[in-house]
Amino acid sequence: MVETGKTTQEFEIRDYLRTELMPHFMCPGCGHGIALRALLWAIHDLGIAKDNLAVVSGIGCSGRTAAYIDANTIHTTHGRPLSFATGLKLARPDLHVVVITGDGDSLAIGGNHLIHACRRNLDITCVLLNNEVYGMTGGQVSPTTSAGRYTTTTPAGNHEPVFDACELATAAGASFVGREITMHVTALRDLFVQGLKHSGFSFIEVISDCTEIYGRKNELGNSPEMVMSHKADIRPESYGNVVDEPFRPTDLNVGVLSQTDRPEYYTAYRQHFGKQVEGNDDPKKGGAVT
Amino acid sequence: MTRQGVIAPVEMANTAPTNVLVVGVGGQGVIMISKAVARLCQENGLEVKQSEVHGMAKRGGSVFSHIRFGQEVKSPLIPQGEADILLAMEWAEGLRWLPYLNPERGIFIADTQRIVPPFSCRDRNRGAESGYINTSVQELVEKVPNAFAMDATSVATELGNARAANTVLLGALSTALEFSQEEWHRVIAEAVPPKTVGVNKEAFVKGRHWVESGETATDFSSDNVISLKEPRESRLEITQAWCKGCDICVKMCPERCLQLDQHQIVQLIDEKRCTGCRLCEWLCPDFAISVEAK
Numbered sequence: 351m352v353e354t355g356k357t358t359q360e361f362e363i364r365d366y367l368r369t370e371l372m373p374h375f376m377c378p379g380c381g382h383g384i385a386l387r388a389l390l391w392a393i394h395d396l397g398i399a400k401d402n403l404a405v406v407s408g409i410g411c412s413g414r415t416a417a418y419i420d421a422n423t424i425h426t427t428h429g430r431p432l433s434f435a436t437g438l439k440l441a442r443p444d445l446h447v448v449v450i451t452g453d454g455d456s457l458a459i460g461g462n463h464l465i466h467a468c469r470r471n472l473d474i475t476c477v478l479l480n481n482e483v484y485g486m487t488g489g490q491v492s493p494t495t496s497a498g499r500y501t502t503t504t505p506a507g508n509h510e511p512v513f514d515a516c517e518l519a520t521a522a523g524a525s526f527v528g529r530e531i532t533m534h535v536t537a538l539r540d541l542f543v544q545g546l547k548h549s550g551f552s553f554i555e556v557i558s559d560c561t562e563i564y565g566r567k568n569e570l571g572n573s574p575e576m577v578m579s580h581k582a583d584i585r586p587e588s589y590g591n592v593v594d595e596p597f598r599p600t601d602l603n604v605g606v607l608s609q610t611d612r613p614e615y616y617t618a619y620r621q622h623f624g625k626q627v628e629g630n631d632d633p634k635k636g637g638a639v640t
Numbered sequence: 641m642t643r644q645g646v647i648a649p650v651e652m653a654n655t656a657p658t659n660v661l662v663v664g665v666g667g668q669g670v671i672m673i674s675k676a677v678a679r680l681c682q683e684n685g686l687e688v689k690q691s692e693v694h695g696m697a698k699r700g701g702s703v704f705s706h707i708r709f710g711q712e713v714k715s716p717l718i719p720q721g722e723a724d725i726l727l728a729m730e731w732a733e734g735l736r737w738l739p740y741l742n743p744e745r746g747i748f749i750a751d752t753q754r755i756v757p758p759f760s761c762r763d764r765n766r767g768a769e770s771g772y773i774n775t776s777v778q779e780l781v782e783k784v785p786n787a788f789a790m791d792a793t794s795v796a797t798e799l800g801n802a803r804a805a806n807t808v809l810l811g812a813l814s815t816a817l818e819f820s821q822e823e824w825h826r827v828i829a830e831a832v833p834p835k836t837v838g839v840n841k842e843a844f845v846k847g848r849h850w851v852e853s854g855e856t857a858t859d860f861s862s863d864n865v866i867s868l869k870e871p872r873e874s875r876l877e878i879t880q881a882w883c884k885g886c887d888i889c890v891k892m893c894p895e896r897c898l899q900l901d902q903h904q905i906v907q908l909i910d911e912k913r914c915t916g917c918r919l920c921e922w923l924c925p926d927f928a929i930s931v932e933a934k
Binding site: 362363364367372373374376377378379380381382383384387532533535536561572573574577578 | 881882883884885886887888890891892922923924925926927928930
């Protein structure tokens with residue numbers, strides 16, 4: 351983990367945005383903007399310099415958010431931001447690598463990459479912005495679309511069971527798994543702070559919302575109602591973190607859901623190939639540029 | 641602290657029951673005190689009826705407990721104006737229950753500690769007046785003949801455990817009932833957690849001595865009352881070009897001081913109402929609002 355310096359300066363989001371690209375392309379009331387603020391806030395609170403931050407994103411509304419961050423950003427192919435990030439982190443372990451991905455990006459098309467990134471436990475922070483739909487391509491059904499919800503490809507309502515992304519990541523071996531809703535901005539920021547501090551793969555699911563395409567079709571109300579509605583989905587704390595019915599929209603567990611102390615991939619890699627890597631900066635021969 | 645002579649014990653030989661009303665705030669030990677009193681009376685062969693409301697009070701809410709004992713007790717509730725002793729662990733709670741105190745011979749024992757609930761001030765602006773009752777000890781003493789107000793919480797804090805304030809007050813109460821100090825010590829030891837028996841005994845003795853010794857003390861200060869003197873100015877800056885009129889800030893603003901104009905762009909309609917809570921800034925997905933709190 352890279353050392354971070356504490357900052358006392360007040361957070362001003364414009365310092366972290368490419369203001370020439372603003373206003374961003376996202377629809378009015380899109381939850382991704384709130385999640386982006388929380389992420390940048392956490393980065394500010396940890397005192398991570400913009401030059402030491404690399405944000406990797408895939409395709410989709412979530413993927414587009416990275417473009418507005420004034421840091422090192424890569425906009426990669428659909429479903430593969432984690433693969434790019436893995437390569438980046440191994441080549442430049444001094445960087446804080448954050449992956450911003452969406453439910454379609456990382457659970458459908460990039461599902462394989464997600465579980466293997468979790469399994470490897472490389473020190474990456476993966477932010478999954480879950481809005482239950484493929485928003486950018488016109489509102490197709492995604493692996494997290496709740497039962498009965500209408501999308502352009504499920505005109506009679508979705509009948510498929512959904513993925514619980516956090517359960518999936520925990521099972522695949524992610525050492526830090528958390529979930530929060532966009533309404534809880536400060537809690538979301540604190541979760542990001544914990545995830546960024548964690549050494550190992552940290553997976554954070556943000557329950558975001560798609561007002562224009564998903565909300566309108568399902569009559570979920572306007573932006574304020576949609577943002578507030580997730581509060582009602584949260585599972586009461588007294589129920590504990592036992593997931594017996596892993597289907598949304600009710601019984602949503604929030605906060606840090608699991609945190610384990612597994613060996614971080616890069617550290618383990620250096621130990622395993624220590625002799626070969628020592629004094630060897632040729633990546634083709636198993637060395638790494640440090 | 642203020643006092644008016646030593647407490648004259650309540651006559652328990654009468655056929656009418658003796659009424660003790662214990663009031664306070666959730667978490668202060670109202671129920672513990674009333675259990676101790678009730679048990680002691682029961683062990684002395686008196687008929688005791690105790691009834692309390694605690695469930696809905698939660699921590700910080702109003703809690704009260706009626707204790708009635710005597711040769712024969714019929715109803716568990718004390719009628720208005722018939723409480724012989726009113727023991728209040730919080731200043732405003734004591735004043736709230738004053739109508740229950742016997743206006744002629746009722747004994748009022750209260751902690752001058754003020755626990756100001758957040759909702760006593762519904763005006764969220766800086767510098768707003770608190771709605772907490774401002775009756776001072778002197779004003780109360782003029783109204784109630786047998787008033788004993790002491791800073792029991794500070795006494796207990798000096799002993800090392802602020803939560804023993806209720807036992808300090810019980811010590812003061814004990815002088816009004818004809819039971820021996822040893823009996824009191826025994827019931828307290830049974831009622832409190834084993835680790836705190838020592839400090840509770842000390843607290844009890846302090847409370848009892850305070851009544852018996854007649855030492856003079858000062859009125860409670862207003863130090864512990866939160867006052868927001870300086871009005872805070874906040875400046876709300878709206879980047880109109882970035883606003884998409886999603887309505888989130890308008891609906892989320894607790895003061896309702898934002899509005900969408902005819903172009904569906906947010907505008908501040910009342911600068912004075914803005915308290916600088918920053919909810920609009922945090923929840924704006926388009927980063928169009930920034931609040932600068934001074």
